[in-house]
Amino acid sequence: MRSSLLRSVKTLARPTTARAYSVDSVPSRKVTVLGAAGGIGQPLSLLMKLNPLVSQLALYDIGGTPGVAADVSHINSRSEVAGYMGDDQLGLALEGSDVVIIPAGVPRKPGMTRDDLFNINAGIVKSLCTAIAKYCPHAIVNMISNPVNSTVPIAAEVFKKAGIYDEKKLFGVTTLDVVRAKTFYAGKANVNVAEVNVPVVGGHAGVTILPLFSQATPKANLSQDDIQALTKRTQDGGTEVVEAKAGKGSATLSMAYAGAIFADACLKGLNGVPDVVECSYVQSTITELPFFASKVRLGKNGVEEVLGLGPLSDYEKGGLEKLKPELKSSIEKGIEFAKKN
Ligand SMILES: NC(=O)c1ccc[n+]([C@@H]2O[C@H](COP(=O)([O-])OP(=O)(O)OC[C@H]3O[C@@H](n4cnc5c(N)ncnc54)[C@H](O)[C@@H]3O)[C@@H](O)[C@H]2O)c1
Numbered sequence: 001m002r003s004s005l006l007r008s009v010k011t012l013a014r015p016t017t018a019r020a021y022s023v024d025s026v027p028s029r030k031v032t033v034l035g036a037a038g039g040i041g042q043p044l045s046l047l048m049k050l051n052p053l054v055s056q057l058a059l060y061d062i063g064g065t066p067g068v069a070a071d072v073s074h075i076n077s078r079s080e081v082a083g084y085m086g087d088d089q090l091g092l093a094l095e096g097s098d099v100v101i102i103p104a105g106v107p108r109k110p111g112m113t114r115d116d117l118f119n120i121n122a123g124i125v126k127s128l129c130t131a132i133a134k135y136c137p138h139a140i141v142n143m144i145s146n147p148v149n150s151t152v153p154i155a156a157e158v159f160k161k162a163g164i165y166d167e168k169k170l171f172g173v174t175t176l177d178v179v180r181a182k183t184f185y186a187g188k189a190n191v192n193v194a195e196v197n198v199p200v201v202g203g204h205a206g207v208t209i210l211p212l213f214s215q216a217t218p219k220a221n222l223s224q225d226d227i228q229a230l231t232k233r234t235q236d237g238g239t240e241v242v243e244a245k246a247g248k249g250s251a252t253l254s255m256a257y258a259g260a261i262f263a264d265a266c267l268k269g270l271n272g273v274p275d276v277v278e279c280s281y282v283q284s285t286i287t288e289l290p291f292f293a294s295k296v297r298l299g300k301n302g303v304e305e306v307l308g309l310g311p312l313s314d315y316e317k318g319g320l321e322k323l324k325p326e327l328k329s330s331i332e333k334g335i336e337f338a339k340k341n
């Protein structure tokens, strides 16, 4: 992603007749953003426009997309951009899509949990996934809308009902937890942030977010107090932003960055790039829970392999047991909603 972005930035600096990359060797890929006019949707659309793996970029929202699409379309990068607005145009936005990214839905305000968004966002996600099942049943879906711990199971149920569920193609985007864990770890360990890797497993809400700092690289000699503080800060990262924004929403810019990294990884996998591994919340058998975030190898069909947790410290083993009841009930809530509605 970073090298793709750099390539795109170089493209901007060249005369318009020059090509910074050969589009002939890169397959055509359509990416659709649902909720493209929102706080995440706009910067994410920008970042996807900068991604040379994208040939068609469809920007859909219930309002505001003509302006966003016109704006983004002037950027001199590979993809053709089109804006779609309202139910009538949803099918066109989705038709032929390889990757659908969903940041549609309401964000938190201070004092709310992600689960407080369930009542509104569950319905939004259900109707968007119903349309995905109809118009691009084979697309890879990147679910950003909260509560991710429940919206991914909702999507799975909608797809099952439509008879098109492929567990390899449904992803809850938890990349922002990894982005935060890397940043906070680098600051505490005083290492180069660009070299840091930290897996984050479990889910995407409070204690269900479990960063595995015992597996962080480069290795650093942090105290148990440091590890616990880093874990708590990673788990509360979203709330830190919600409070700082003081009623004006939740993380948008860092989320757009994280969403763009994850979508780029999915595109690379589709294109056959080997060894693309990211953490994501997927259907899983690595614990007794049916959905769980862990490292996932991405390939031509989406999930190629759900990787195991690796060795955990005693503190992480405790965190894993602690997160299971909350994650289980969020999964069940999503499944129940989709079955009843
Ligand atoms: N997974 C993560 O790590 C993560 C991180 C940050 C935010 N989020 C979640 O992402 C969601 C969006 O956040 P935001 O800050 O962009 O919110 P926002 O309110 O700024 O934007 C949401 C957009 O969704 C659109 N929308 C609403 N209903 C729609 C529908 N039926 N079809 C298409 N578009 C629709 C709105 O018009 C709006 O433009 C929230 O649920 C938030 O909690 C997730």
Ligand SMILES: O=C(O)C[C@H](O)C(=O)O
Binding pocket: 107, 108, 114, 146, 176, 237, 238, 239, 241, 242, 250, 251
């Ligand atoms: O915290 C939120 O509500 C948004 C998002 O899930 C985040 O982690 O920033």
